[in-house]
Amino acid sequence: MEDFDLKKIAESGQVFRMKPCSGGYRVISRDKSLVLNSVDDVPVGYWHNYFDLDRDYASIRKSASGHYQFIDECMEFGRGLRILRQDPWEMIVTFIISQRRSMASIATCVEHLCEKFGTNAGDFFAFPTPSQLCQASEAEIRECGVGYRAEYIKCAAEIVNSGELDLDKCKSLSDADLKAELFRIKGVGEKVANCIMLFGFSRTASAPIDVWIDRVIKNDLGGHNPFPEYGDVAGIIQQYLFFYKTQTK
DNA sequence: TCCCAGGCGATCT
DNA sequence: AGATCGCATGGG
Numbered sequence: 001m002e003d004f005d006l007k008k009i010a011e012s013g014q015v016f017r018m019k020p021c022s023g024g025y026r027v028i029s030r031d032k033s034l035v036l037n038s039v040d041d042v043p044v045g046y047w048h049n050y051f052d053l054d055r056d057y058a059s060i061r062k063s064a065s066g067h068y069q070f071i072d073e074c075m076e077f078g079r080g081l082r083i084l085r086q087d088p089w090e091m092i093v094t095f096i097i098s099q100r101r102s103m104a105s106i107a108t109c110v111e112h113l114c115e116k117f118g119t120n121a122g123d124f125f126a127f128p129t130p131s132q133l134c135q136a137s138e139a140e141i142r143e144c145g146v147g148y149r150a151e152y153i154k155c156a157a158e159i160v161n162s163g164e165l166d167l168d169k170c171k172s173l174s175d176a177d178l179k180a181e182l183f184r185i186k187g188v189g190e191k192v193a194n195c196i197m198l199f200g201f202s203r204t205a206s207a208p209i210d211v212w213i214d215r216v217i218k219n220d221l222g223g224h225n226p227f228p229e230y231g232d233v234a235g236i237i238q239q240y241l242f243f244y245k246t247q248t249k
Numbered sequence: 250t251c252c253c254a255g256g257c258g259a260t261c262t
Numbered sequence: 263a264g265a266t267c268g269c270a271t272g273g274g
Contacts, residue, residue: 013255099256105272106255147270152257189257210255242255 003057004039005080012243014199015084016094016107017114017127030087031119031126052082052202060233061240067229070220071237074244081239083204088167089160090127091200092185095192096152103246105145112144133157152187159185175203198235205231207238212245 006025010018017028024037027050034047042051061075097109110127117128117136133141134157142150159165165185170178178201182193194208207227209217217225227234 095255096257098254100254100269101256101271102254102273104254104274108272142270145271147272148268149257149270187257191256195255208255211253212255246255 001039001053003061003080003082004051006037008078008080008243009082009084011247012078012081012239013103013246014195014239015086016103016110026124028124028127030090031121033121033124050085052085055082057082057236060236064230064233064237068221068226070216071226071241074240075237077247078240078243081243083198083202083236083239085202086199087127088170088196088200089130091196092156092160092182092188093127093133093153095195095199096149096156096185096187097146098195099149099187099192109145113141113146116140116144130157130161134161149187152185155186156188171201175205178203179206194235198238204233204235207234209238210242212242213238216241216245 006018009015010020010025015027019026021035023035024041026033026035029046029050032046034041034043036042039051039053042048042053048054061079065072065075093113094106094110098106101109111125113133114125114127117132118125119132133153136154136157138150138154141153146153160167165181170181173181175197178197179193182188182196188196191208191210194206197203197206198208207213207230209225209227217223227238230237
C-alpha cells in the first residue's frame with residue numbers, strides 16, 4: 001500500500017487523537033485504541049474501515065491530476081494521506097471546538113474532555129458519549145478550555161442524546177439533507193458541517209473552506225475555487241491542499 | 250506581550 | 263442577502 005503515511009495522517013488536521021508513541025502511532029476512536037507503525041498492523045474490521053483501506057488513493061490522485069500544477073504538487077507532497085472514517089459524534093464535538101482555535105489547542109481541549117468525561121479504559125480515556133456530556137453542566141464543560149463553545153457542545157449532546165438528531169439515520173441522507181440536519185446544532189455552520197460530513201460521514205464531495213484554503217484560492221489559484229470541478233473527490237483534494245499549506249507555512 | 254487560530258451567531262444595513 | 267463585530271482561550 002503506497003498511500004499510507006501515518007505521520008502525514010496524524011498531522012493532517014482531520015484527527016486529534018493520533019499521536020506518536022513507542023510502538024509507532026497510537027490512535028484512539030470511540031472506546032477503542034490501536035498502536036501501529038504500518039498498514040500491515042491494521043486489523044480487519046473496525047480499523048480497516050477506519051483507515052478507509054478499500055479506497056484507491058493512488059488512482060484518485062492520478063485521475064485528479066493535470067488540472068492545476070499547484071494541486072499536482074500538493075498531491076505529490078501529501079502522498080500517503082487518507083480520509084479517515086471517524087465517528088460522527090466525535091467529529092461534531094471536535095469541529096465545534098475547532099472554530100478560532102489552532103490544531104494544537106484543539107487536541108488539548110479534546111484530551112481534557114476525554115479525561116474529564118470519558119470512560120477510563122486503562123491506558124487511555126474513551127471519547128465521552130452524548131449521554132456522558134449530557135450529564136455534564138455547561139460550566140464543567142467549559143473547564144476543559146473550550147470557552148464559549150461549551151454552550152454549543154452542551155446543545156449538541158442534548159440534541160443527539162435525546163434522539164432528536166439521529167446520527168445513524170443521518171448516514172442514509174443525501175449530502176444536502178445531512179448538512180441541513182447538522183445545521184440544527186448551534187455552533188455548526190458551513191465550514192464545520194463540511195468537516196463533519198467529510199471526516200465523520202465520508203462525504204468526500206464535501207470540501208471545507210477555512211482560512212488556509214482561502215489562502216490557497218487567493219494566493220495559489222488566482223482567486224479561483226477549484227472544488228466544484230472535482231465532484232465527489234473534492235474533499236480529498238481539499239485535504240491535500242490543506243496539508244501542503246499548513247506544513248509549508 | 251501580541252497576534253492568530255480548520256468560524257459562528259447576532260445584529261446591523 | 264451581504265457586511266461587520268464580538269467572542270474565550272491556548273500556542274507560537
